[in-house]
Amino acid sequence: MKGNPLFDRYAPLHAVWDEMFSGGGRVREHYDRFAAAIQDLSPEEMFRKDELAKKLFMTQGITFTVYSSGEGIEKIFPFDIIPRIMADAEWKFIESGIKQRLRALNTFLKDIYNQQFIVNDGIIPASLIYSCPNYLREMVNVPVPFDIYTHIAGIDLIRDSDGSFYVLEDNLRTPSGVSYMLENRSITYRIFPDLLPRNNVRPVRGYTDVLLRNLLWLANRQSSKPTVVLLTPGIYNSAFFEHSTLARLMGVELVEGRDLVVDNHIVYMKTTKGLKQVDVIYRRVDDEFLDPLVFRPDSMLGVPGMYSAYRKGNVAIVNAMGNGIADDKAVYPYVPKMIRYYLNEDPILKTVPTYHLEDPESRQYVFDNIERMVVKRTNESGGYGMVIGNAATEAELEGVKDEICATPRQFIAQPTISLSAAPCYVDGEVRPRRVDLRPFALYGPDGVDIVPGGLTRVALREGSLVVNSSQGGGSKDTWVVGQP
Amino acid sequence: MERSTCLLRVARTHYIASQDDMLPLNWKAILDAYGSSPGKENGTPDSPQDVLGYLLLERQNDASVINNIMRARENARAVQDHITKEMWQALNDYHHLIRDPSMGEHLTGGDPVSAMDMLIRQSMLYYGMADTTMARGEASYFLNCGRFLERALQCVLLLERKASGAFVQGDDTGVTEWRTFLYSMSGYELYQKTYREGIRSASVLQMAVVNAQFPHSLLYCLQQVHRNCERLQPETEERSYQEMDFLIGNAVHLVRYSRIHQAGREEVASFLERARTELGAIAGGFDEHYFGLH
Numbered sequence: 036m037k038g039n040p041l042f043d044r045y046a047p048l049h050a051v052w053d054e055m056f057s058g059g060g061r062v063r064e065h066y067d068r069f070a071a072a073i074q075d076l077s078p079e080e081m082f083r084k085d086e087l088a089k090k091l092f093m094t095q096g097i098t099f100t101v102y103s104s105g106e107g108i109e110k111i112f113p114f115d116i117i118p119r120i121m122a123d124a125e126w127k128f129i130e131s132g133i134k135q136r137l138r139a140l141n142t143f144l145k146d147i148y149n150q151q152f153i154v155n156d157g158i159i160p161a162s163l164i165y166s167c168p169n170y171l172r173e174m175v176n177v178p179v180p181f182d183i184y185t186h187i188a189g190i191d192l193i194r195d196s197d198g199s200f201y202v203l204e205d206n207l208r209t210p211s212g213v214s215y216m217l218e219n220r221s222i223t224y225r226i227f228p229d230l231l232p233r234n235n236v237r238p239v240r241g242y243t244d245v246l247l248r249n250l251l252w253l254a255n256r257q258s259s260k261p262t263v264v265l266l267t268p269g270i271y272n273s274a275f276f277e278h279s280t281l282a283r284l285m286g287v288e289l290v291e292g293r294d295l296v297v298d299n300h301i302v303y304m305k306t307t308k309g310l311k312q313v314d315v316i317y318r319r320v321d322d323e324f325l326d327p328l329v330f331r332p333d334s335m336l337g338v339p340g341m342y343s344a345y346r347k348g349n350v351a352i353v354n355a356m357g358n359g360i361a362d363d364k365a366v367y368p369y370v371p372k373m374i375r376y377y378l379n380e381d382p383i384l385k386t387v388p389t390y391h392l393e394d395p396e397s398r399q400y401v402f403d404n405i406e407r408m409v410v411k412r413t414n415e416s417g418g419y420g421m422v423i424g425n426a427a428t429e430a431e432l433e434g435v436k437d438e439i440c441a442t443p444r445q446f447i448a449q450p451t452i453s454l455s456a457a458p459c460y461v462d463g464e465v466r467p468r469r470v471d472l473r474p475f476a477l478y479g480p481d482g483v484d485i486v487p488g489g490l491t492r493v494a495l496r497e498g499s500l501v502v503n504s505s506q507g508g509g510s511k512d513t514w515v516v517g518q519p
Numbered sequence: 520m521e522r523s524t525c526l527l528r529v530a531r532t533h534y535i536a537s538q539d540d541m542l543p544l545n546w547k548a549i550l551d552a553y554g555s556s557p558g559k560e561n562g563t564p565d566s567p568q569d570v571l572g573y574l575l576l577e578r579q580n581d582a583s584v585i586n587n588i589m590r591a592r593e594n595a596r597a598v599q600d601h602i603t604k605e606m607w608q609a610l611n612d613y614h615h616l617i618r619d620p621s622m623g624e625h626l627t628g629g630d631p632v633s634a635m636d637m638l639i640r641q642s643m644l645y646y647g648m649a650d651t652t653m654a655r656g657e658a659s660y661f662l663n664c665g666r667f668l669e670r671a672l673q674c675v676l677l678l679e680r681k682a683s684g685a686f687v688q689g690d691d692t693g694v695t696e697w698r699t700f701l702y703s704m705s706g707y708e709l710y711q712k713t714y715r716e717g718i719r720s721a722s723v724l725q726m727a728v729v730n731a732q733f734p735h736s737l738l739y740c741l742q743q744v745h746r747n748c749e750r751l752q753p754e755t756e757e758r759s760y761q762e763m764d765f766l767i768g769n770a771v772h773l774v775r776y777s778r779i780h781q782a783g784r785e786e787v788a789s790f791l792e793r794a795r796t797e798l799g800a801i802a803g804g805f806d807e808h809y810f811g812l813h
Binding site: 229 | 539543568631
């Protein structure tokens with residue numbers, strides 16, 4: 036993009052895959068049309084577009100809530116106006132990989148809560164399963180509608196310096212970010228009019244239609260209008276914007292635990308016309324808070340008796356309880372084996388090499404090479420509980436080593452992957468920032484549907500590899516460009 | 520004013536759909552519905568920005584929003600003694616807003632949605648002023664009769680186009696066509712809450728025609744016309760009121776007892792044509808019995 040003052044000064048990071056530029060500064064083919072469209076964009080015009088995007092986010096209230104921040108409860112979700120673009124062929128590869136992975140994980144959940152063939156056949160050690168705090172004994176032998184546990188999944192992908200995609204982690208409990216994916220798209224066509232149709236970008240707006248269809252299918256009653264609700268922890272939850280957006284787009288009630296009551300193993304919603312039976316609960320409340328009679332007794336977010344209603348088949352819950360065993364970081368390295376075992380196929384998507392720190396040899400290896408490792412707590416998410424070896428202080432490294440020695444099951448380690456970078460508009464300049472990708476998959480009785488693209492998360496701080504919004508990350512619109 | 524607001528909503532929705540959906544919009548059909556083509560002799564549709572500019576700001580287009588607003592303002596200026604000052608000012612502000620050069624810049628070079636949002640917001644302000652400041656008397660009732668009659672007519676016209684699949688090319692299932700219709704009528708969320716089965720033409724038709732809770736439905740509009748006409752009764756000759764009551768009642772009967780959700784394509788077209796005729800008769804009735812010389 037010679038001649039454009041913004042991109043003239045753009046310097047891809049050394050030894051890092053750049054999403055837009057290949058070696059020698061050439062624009063990748065699938066970025067061609069976008070690059071041509073913005074070739075003559077002046078810095079002033081770019082600034083105006085960025086300002087418009089910020090204004091639109093503010094006026095439309097696209098926010099997320101941070102638990103501990105001195106600035107206040109709600110923050111505008113940082114958005115980078117330059118989209119991340121993927122070629123159709125590349126997307127098809129990812130799509131097939133995610134479908135395969137999700138089928139295997141779902142089968143694993145069915146198996147692990149029933150006959151446990153995979154344990155009996157020695158593929159996965161029983162100790163790994165039973166030591167996982169997210170393995171719910173309450174879900175053993177509980178029939179699940181259509182045997183689907185992972186109705187909604189967010190699979191995090193990263194790209195290494197050789198351009199290969201790796202699955203970083205699976206999110207099978209309450210994955211979030213889809214509302215930002217939808218809003219990002221609605222902002223992009225405002226700031227770049229006509230660019231989407233010209234680039235043949237595949238739409239994302241069908242997500243809520245597919246989700247609602249899948250939710251309705253889960254209803255057990257013979258009713259032409261099953262009642263679906265979205266259970267939210269409330270306005271102080273970090274993802275409340277997403278809960279309210281999804282409820283509005285699907286036309287379902289947004290409820291909190293106190294809006295529901297269980298009577299005779301049936302879940303009801305309190306309405307001004309009396310109690311109304313609920314058929315499907317799309318819950319954004321964690322497992323342990325769902326039912327104080329069974330899980331955490333101090334939970335104010337759930338509904339007493341919900342578990343028994345679920346067990347009796349009187350209500351469907353999405354995602355099913357107990358999925359945490361499948362997205363536990365310690366179980367993650369076994370997913371390729373699951374694919375081979377359950378599906379008799381070779382994994383399409385690669386996984387990051389992972390060291391179990393219960394194994395003394397692995398542990399020692401990790402300690403000896405900790406500067407090149409990322410240590411993660413198996414039960415944390417959102418980028419919390421993660422120590423990046425080459426960015427941590429000596430004291431932090433020693434601290435984490437002590438914790439590992441004390442409770443090795445709670446940690447895994449992975450070599451630091453050099454996340455790919457994409458051009459981002461930061462402080463008036465175009466700079467490379469690290470990105471990952473979270474496609475969203477919906478698993479219904481009809482199969483797996485994946486929205487083209489998903490959410491590209493950006494580590495907005497220079498040099499950072501942490502893309503999570505709760506730790507300073509932002510997002511980009513993700514385009515999958517179809518055939519012209 | 521109502522016609523302008525409807526046109527703005529339709530233009531906004533279809534512009535967004537042209538950006539976000541894979542199916543190309545038939546801008547020519549939209550131009551045919553809301554104004555004549557800007558003059559491309561070979562009939563090729565113009566760019567979305569050109570079309571928007573023509574629909575909204577072109578003085579040569581008799582049906583453009585800017586011309587409608589100017590006419591509304593002129594009418595209001597002539598009857599300032601019957602409307603409140605706040606209402607006049609809201610309309611005047613609207614007039615100045617749409618004539619501002621920045622409006623054209625937004626449409627052609629910037630973000631057209633922002634421009635349309637500003638105009639829609641101004642029309643909402645106008646409606647709010649009318650609703651909260653106008654005394655409930657003859658002026659208010661006539662304003663509402665005209666407003667809801669126009670809204671009903673716009674609903675019918677848009678349904679006629681949508682039912683024939685005119686606006687979206689290659690939309691075999693009709694989903695995109697009906698979705699844009701619902702968004703144009705601010706009815707998408709109500710539709711989702713009422714019908715849990717995905718977008719189906721039968722359900723959309725039912726909601727657009729007979730759902731009395733939907734403020735843009737045909738039945739709702741006719742009921743409002745009837746209600747305001749009833750309130751005019753003390754102010755008018757009994758014979759005139761009887762005539763209008765008959766005409767409106769006829770239309771309400773046609774709409775309320777239609778089984779539109781069970782009708783085939785031809786029956787729907789026939790129904791809509793009859794509805795349009797009835798609405799025209801009501802408008803003619805007002806002309807003859809209230810505004811014409813006896």
